[in-house]
Amino acid sequence: MSFINYAAREINCKLVYYGPGLGGKTTNLQQIYARIDPKSKGKLISLATRTERTLFFDFLPLDLGTVRGFKTRFHLYTVPGQVFYDASRKLILKGADGVVFVADSQVERMEANLESLENLEENLAEQGQNLDTLPHVMQYNKRDLPNVVSMTDLQAALNKRNAPWCEACATKGIGVFETLKASAKLVLTDLKKKVGG
């Protein structure tokens, strides 16, 4: 649900990073926060447990620049990936203009990826949304690890809608901005279609 503020000449969009626990959602936001120009970012807020697992959400506001006189502001959120935090995930997902699904490429996390993707689809359905229409990007994270599933198999298992995708190693910042750009592009294009005709 985009918020277009003609008074402040701002377009506000919400982008939610979703995916299995320990997949790298928070790391994506931390890397963006660390590398982006201080003038373009707000405070990174993490509501985490003592062991730094996301408890409720991480939040990072970003200014991506100006388009046709409108400042484009993106609010990036992560959801907690652990299975039992589903109530929190539903709350964060509400009103999302786009989703980044951060999959963990390791063989032993394939089941968790599938479970999380299914959970995303269920939670979207509850809100009357679905991945056929909601802009989303797949990020295959941890590509630097030795025990990863092949890209062909990941795509076949997780990206049935053929959404844009990126390979990433979020801890090194690889693929993080590509993912952000791809998602921002989809969200803005979708917004233009919806409100601009």
Add this chain to the structure above:
Amino acid sequence: MDTPWGDLFLFAEDEQRLVAMLGHLCQDAKARAAFLVDQNGRLIAASGDTTGLDTTALASLVAGGIAATGSLARLVGERAFSGLFHEGERSHLYITVLDEGLILVVSFDRSSSAGLVRFRVRRASEEIGQVFTEITGRVAGPRAELAQITDEDIENLLSN
């Protein structure tokens, strides 16, 4: 607590009306500042002394808190908890959800009291709610500027 509106368009005159109403509320409640936040954590309007306050972070955290509290309310069989009061040593926050799904936040200190703030908020809520219903209920006027955005504009924006 679903957001009862879709994409939200706020024009200069809308913002002026909301800011004026928040200004009156601050005055009447002897509050430091008042904010309107949507349930997705976006700041819609603010009035009063916001110096040194990260209003973007405030909006996001308030919406998160309200969302969690709403779920808590349902767990104990309530439709919602109507107000939230955060008491600090020097600063306090009173947060309430309007019927329109909008969140009204009032920041105040020792110059006021929770009772006065609650009373004034109750009186102001209706008026703010009515204006907001007008804003969300109208057909979103001039969209031409957004229609002019090209794929190239988007590419250029993201290439920087």
